Amino acid sequence: MYKLALVGFGVVGQGFCELLSSKKNFLKKNFNLDYRVVAISDSQKGSVFSREGIDLSKALEWVKGGRSLDEFPGDENGWDALTTIERSGADILFEATWTDIRTGEPGLSHIRKALEKGMHVVTTNKGPIALFGNQLQRDAEEKGLFLRFEGTVMSGTPLLNLIRECLAGCQIQEIRGIVNGTTNFILTQMFEGKSYAEALKTAQELGYAEAVPDADVLGWDALAKACILANTVFGAQIKPDPDKLPCQGIDKVSLKDIEQAKSEGMVIKLIARVFIENGEVRVKVSPERIPLSDPLSGIKGAKNALTIKTDALDEITITGYGAGKTPTGFAMLVDFLDIHKKLSRRGNE
Amino acid sequence: MYKLALVGFGVVGQGFCELLSSKKNFLKKNFNLDYRVVAISDSQKGSVFSREGIDLSKALEWVKGGRSLDEFPGDENGWDALTTIERSGADILFEATWTDIRTGEPGLSHIRKALEKGMHVVTTNKGPIALFGNQLQRDAEEKGLFLRFEGTVMSGTPLLNLIRECLAGCQIQEIRGIVNGTTNFILTQMFEGKSYAEALKTAQELGYAEAVPDADVLGWDALAKACILANTVFGAQIKPDPDKLPCQGIDKVSLKDIEQAKSEGMVIKLIARVFIENGEVRVKVSPERIPLSDPLSGIKGAKNALTIKTDALDEITITGYGAGKTPTGFAMLVDFLDIHKKLSRRGNE
Numbered sequence: 023m024y025k026l027a028l029v030g031f032g033v034v035g036q037g038f039c040e041l042l043s044s045k046k047n048f049l050k051k052n053f054n055l056d057y058r059v060v061a062i063s064d065s066q067k068g069s070v071f072s073r074e075g076i077d078l079s080k081a082l083e084w085v086k087g088g089r090s091l092d093e094f095p096g097d098e099n100g101w102d103a104l105t106t107i108e109r110s111g112a113d114i115l116f117e118a119t120w121t122d123i124r125t126g127e128p129g130l131s132h133i134r135k136a137l138e139k140g141m142h143v144v145t146t147n148k149g150p151i152a153l154f155g156n157q158l159q160r161d162a163e164e165k166g167l168f169l170r171f172e173g174t175v176m177s178g179t180p181l182l183n184l185i186r187e188c189l190a191g192c193q194i195q196e197i198r199g200i201v202n203g204t205t206n207f208i209l210t211q212m213f214e215g216k217s218y219a220e221a222l223k224t225a226q227e228l229g230y231a232e233a234v235p236d237a238d239v240l241g242w243d244a245l246a247k248a249c250i251l252a253n254t255v256f257g258a259q260i261k262p263d264p265d266k267l268p269c270q271g272i273d274k275v276s277l278k279d280i281e282q283a284k285s286e287g288m289v290i291k292l293i294a295r296v297f298i299e300n301g302e303v304r305v306k307v308s309p310e311r312i313p314l315s316d317p318l319s320g321i322k323g324a325k326n327a328l329t330i331k332t333d334a335l336d337e338i339t340i341t342g343y344g345a346g347k348t349p350t351g352f353a354m355l356v357d358f359l360d361i362h363k364k365l366s367r368r369g370n371e
Numbered sequence: 372m373y374k375l376a377l378v379g380f381g382v383v384g385q386g387f388c389e390l391l392s393s394k395k396n397f398l399k400k401n402f403n404l405d406y407r408v409v410a411i412s413d414s415q416k417g418s419v420f421s422r423e424g425i426d427l428s429k430a431l432e433w434v435k436g437g438r439s440l441d442e443f444p445g446d447e448n449g450w451d452a453l454t455t456i457e458r459s460g461a462d463i464l465f466e467a468t469w470t471d472i473r474t475g476e477p478g479l480s481h482i483r484k485a486l487e488k489g490m491h492v493v494t495t496n497k498g499p500i501a502l503f504g505n506q507l508q509r510d511a512e513e514k515g516l517f518l519r520f521e522g523t524v525m526s527g528t529p530l531l532n533l534i535r536e537c538l539a540g541c542q543i544q545e546i547r548g549i550v551n552g553t554t555n556f557i558l559t560q561m562f563e564g565k566s567y568a569e570a571l572k573t574a575q576e577l578g579y580a581e582a583v584p585d586a587d588v589l590g591w592d593a594l595a596k597a598c599i600l601a602n603t604v605f606g607a608q609i610k611p612d613p614d615k616l617p618c619q620g621i622d623k624v625s626l627k628d629i630e631q632a633k634s635e636g637m638v639i640k641l642i643a644r645v646f647i648e649n650g651e652v653r654v655k656v657s658p659e660r661i662p663l664s665d666p667l668s669g670i671k672g673a674k675n676a677l678t679i680k681t682d683a684l685d686e687i688t689i690t691g692y693g694a695g696k697t698p699t700g701f702a703m704l705v706d707f708l709d710i711h712k713k714l715s716r717r718g719n720e
Contacts, residue, residue, distance in 0.1 A: 041683060049540065178684050180537030187536040188529030191398065191701070191708050317676075317690050320669035327666075334390060334701035335527050335691055341666050342687035352540070352683035359540050367716050 024057040024362070027110040027141075029103045029132050030118035031064035031091070034146050034173070036082060037351025038116060043078040045355070055362050061101070061110035065119070068092035069101045071110055103128065107135045114361065116354055117145035123237065123246050123262055126150040133169070137161050144357040146173030146350055152246040152262045155253050168361045173353025175201060175247045176326045179342030183356065185255055185330065192332040194255055198295040199328035200321050201247040203344045204231045204238040205272045205292040207324045209309075212280050213289060218273070230324055240264065241271035241292065241307040248294040248305040256296060258303035270308040283311050289319045317341075373406040373711070376461035376490075378452045378481050379468035380413035380440070383495050383522070385431060386700025387465060392427040394704070404711050410450070410459035414468070417441035418450045420459055452477065456484045463710065465703055466494035472586065472595050472611055475499040482518070486510050493706040495522030495699055501595040501611045504602050517710045522702025524550060524596045525675045528691030532705065534604055534679065541681040543604055547644040548677035549670050550596040552693045553580045553587040554621045554641045556673045558658075561629050562638060567622070579673060589613065590620035590641065590656040597643040597654040605645060607652035619657040632660050638668045666690075 026042075028035050042059065049055040058075030068091035070076060076096065084094055092099045098109075107115060115136035117129050129147035136143050143162065145151065150158065151171045162169040172182050185194065200206050207230050211221035222239070225231035237243050242264050249262040260267070272292050283290050293310040296303065312319045317339040321327040326344030331337050343349045375391075377384050391408065398404040407424030417440035419425060425445065433443055441448045447458075456464060464485035466478050478496035485492050492511065494500065499507065500520045511518040521531050534543065549555050556579050560570035571588070574580035586592050591613050598611040609616070621641050632639050642659040645652065661668045666688040670676040675693030680686050692698045 045540070048542075053539070179687050180533065183537040184529065184533060188532040188705070190402070191394070191704050193397070314669070315671055317666070317669055320663070320666055322664055334704070335698050338528050338689065338691035340687065340689050342684055349684050355540050355683070356537070 024114060025110070025112045026057055026059045026114050026116060027061040027063075027106055027112035028059060028116045028118070029063050029106060030120075031062050031067050031085065032118065033347045034118040034350045034354070035062070035064070035116070036085070037347035038118065038354040039078045039082055039351075041348070041351050041355050043082070049359075053359060053362065054366075055359065060112055061106045062091060063101055063103050063106040064091065065103070068094070069099060069106060070094040070096040071098040071101060071106065072096035103132055104135055107132060107139060107141070112141060114142045114144060114358065117143060117147055118354070119147060121147055121149040121246075123149050123152065123242055126153040130154060133158055134161075137165060137167055137169070140165065140167065142168045142361050144170045144354050144361070146171065146177075146353055148174045148243070148246045148250065152249045152253075155250060156259060159254075168364065170357035170360060171250075172357050173350050174250050176328065176340075176342060176344045177346060178349040178352035178356060179326065179340060179344065180356070181328060181340060182254065183360065184340060189330065189332060189335075192334050194330060194332055196295070196297045196331040197251050197255065197328055198293055198297070199318055199339070200291055200326050201294050201328065201344060202238055202241075202244045202292060203324035203326055204235070205241075205244070206321060206326070208239070209272060209275070209280070209290060209292065210322050212275070212277055213284065215277075217277050218275065239271045239273050241269045244292060244294040244307045245269045245305065248296050248307060252296045252303050252305050256298070256303045260303065260305055268306045268308065272309055275309050287314050288312060289314070291318055291321070293318070373463060374459070374461045375406055375408045375463050375465060376410040376412075376455055376459040377408060377465045377467070378412050378455060379466060380411050380416050380434065381467065382696045383467040383699045383703070384411070384413070384465070385434070386696035387467065387703040388427045388431055388700075390697070390700050390704050392431070398708075402708060402711065403715075404708065409461055410455045411440060412450055412452050412455040413440065414452070417443070418448060418455060419443040419445040420447040420450060420455065421445035452481055453484055456481060456488060456490070461490060463491045463493060463707065466492060466496055467703070468496060470496055470498040472498050472501065472591055475502040479503060482507055483510075486514060486516055486518070489514065489516065491517045491710050493519045493703050493710070495520065495526075495702055497523045497592070497595045497599065501598045501602075504599060505608060508603075517713065519706035519709060520599075521706050522699050523599050525677065525689075525691060525693045526695060527698040527701035527705060528675065528689060528693065529705070530677060530689060531603065532709065533689060538679065538681060538684075541683050543679060543681055545644070545646045545680040546600050546604065546677055547642055547646070548667055548688075549640055549675050550643050550677065550693060551587055551593045551641060552673035552675055553584070554590075554593070555670060555675070557588070558621060558624070558629070558639060558641065559671050561624070561626055562633065564626075566626050567624065588620045588622050590618045593641060593643040593656045594618045594654065597645050597656060601645045601652050601654050605647070605652045609652065609654055617655045617657065621658055624658050636663050637661060638663070640667060640670070642667070
């Protein structure tokens with residue numbers, strides 16, 4: 023029976039709790055996986071700690087009704103994230119707070135504190151992983167702990183696990199693709215004839231783009247994901263600094279560029295690339311003209327896709343949602359399952 | 372140090388041996404995987420058994436030079452497949468002989484004999500798995516043995532491993548896609564304006580289609596793969612009988628049908644489908660009109676792609692080569708690695 027603590031109870035945290043709640047019997051039956059969530063802490067939605075476990079359906083409803091978890095029945099309320107990690111006694115921390123790609127905070131402090139306390143960590147937070155993933159991974163390994171972050175790239179669509187579990191034995195030569203749904207949505211709209219400004223407005227109205235859309239449209243989010251891949255798959259040490267790395271967004275792509283490409287049987291996509299040049303691992307984000315014969319050309323709207331070039335299988339492409347409540351919540355669940363599998367084996371040694 | 376026996380030394384067997392040879396140091400270093408191939412047997416190319424291990428580069432060259440393995444230096448020559456399995460003392464059998472989708476032979480007898488002798492089995496042979504996969508899997512499990520067959524669907528492009536390792540925790544609701552490269556090549560040629568007869572002729576000239584192309588163009592190969600998915604992923608018990616199951620090939624697709632679809636923004640693809648209807652698992656193979664917004668519409672030439680519909684991730688699509696020497700050889704390697712991982716854990720218990 024795992025004791026879980028959850029820091030961050032926004033879209034992702036709630037998506038994860040919905041799955042934990044709805045799949046409880048399925049997970050018990052199929053994987054002998056049993057758990058209770060002993061703490062939830064969110065800077066906006068309040069916090070609750072309960073030794074016996076929180077009723078997740080009730081907590082989800084509570085928050086949807088606009089009430090604060092500070093008033094939710096339990097043993098303690100009002101703990102901030104660090105206090106929750108310090109005092110909850112959980113076995114695994116699920117970190118789903120916001121991303122700051124310049125500092126990695128507050129996720130970085132949460133993950134460090136959890137490892138210090140001997141907790142395994144699952145996160146969907148790109149900031150700390152893009153900036154300090156290798157170091158955090160080493161810290162975890164030194165203590166015999168697991169750090170998992172499938173949700174940082176393509177949400178729950180298997181990418182990091184695919185490479186680790188299914189492509190073992192291959193040498194990965196290049197990874198390239200569409201890892202930002204917001205810009206892909208905008209470019210898809212422009213392909214259908216809208217101007218950049220109109221398409222951005224639609225994306226904002228639908229909730230795909232933020233009011234200040236810089237992190238998406240300037241390519242920073244894609245760059246962070248490219249760095250996560252470079253560092254975890256290729257063993258590089260690249261910080262996602264858009265001023266120092268080749269990083270160009272879609273803000274300068276005009277309708278004319280797109281129509282020109284279209285007339286030549288091409289589409290324009292924002293492509294993140296990790297590749298090897300003169301023995302060095304490189305990352306690059308830029309709008310590229312893609313021929314219609316490339317599987318990436320058909321990726322529409324908010325979908326993501328990555329093409330992995332390998333020695334033995336040539337190119338394989340995986341396509342799926344790159345964001346969203348349930349897919350990203352599922353990323354946390356699949357990481358939890360992976361930790362469970364590995365701990366079960368260890369228990370049997 | 373695993374002792375390996377290989378039955379079938381055609382394209383797939385040779386592709387596997389090339390990888391075993393070229394990746395020997397990589398596999399030792401990264402996975403502590405060490406092996407020697409003690410026996411190779413092929414009904415056309417002869418056979419050799421060597422207690423100390425066969426020099427694979429030399430054997431590959433030997434066969435490429437048109438010489439029979441019956442004359443290759445070793446401890447024994449001339450063993451047929453069953454004698455090889457009986458007497459080689461190998462730990463793992465790699466079965467890569469030809470497919471007979473009506474009887475599953477000769478692969479079926481090879482796999483049964485190997486399990487009887489206490490050998491793990493890796494195969495790329497669709498016949499025995501489509502017909503008797505569940506039963507063979509049970510036989511293997513009862514004896515604590517592993518039976519792996521990633522290469523039977525989409526060659527080495529991870530599909531069965533993807534579902535088992537990366538989508539654990541999801542409920543799989545439907546699988547559909549393009550699993551036969553020959554027919555996809557022909558349909559792609561027709562989309563570009565060739566008649567069915569011309570496109571088939573080109574496919575035959577390029578070695579994609581056989582002189583008697585029935586197994587591909589009538590949909591039987593796709594049906595066998597659909598049954599493998601139905602039985603292994605959905606736990607069904609469906610035999611790939613094209614007379615009893617809904618199975619329609621591409622032989623009746625006309626250029627006019629394709630041009631009609633094209634004018635409506637659609638393409639025609641041969642789609643294999645595994646789905647649930649009224650609580651029953653069903654399979655179906657037929658040419659379908661696919662809108663250009665579907666990732667399957669962009670799969671060109673000899674590529675394969677499957678879309679997996681799940682409860683938590685909605686649809687994910689994986690695209691890659693579905694045949695070929697190195698990709699199919701790699702399927703055997705990745706299965707070998709998986710068995711090695713699981714045996715290493717067991718050894719630690």
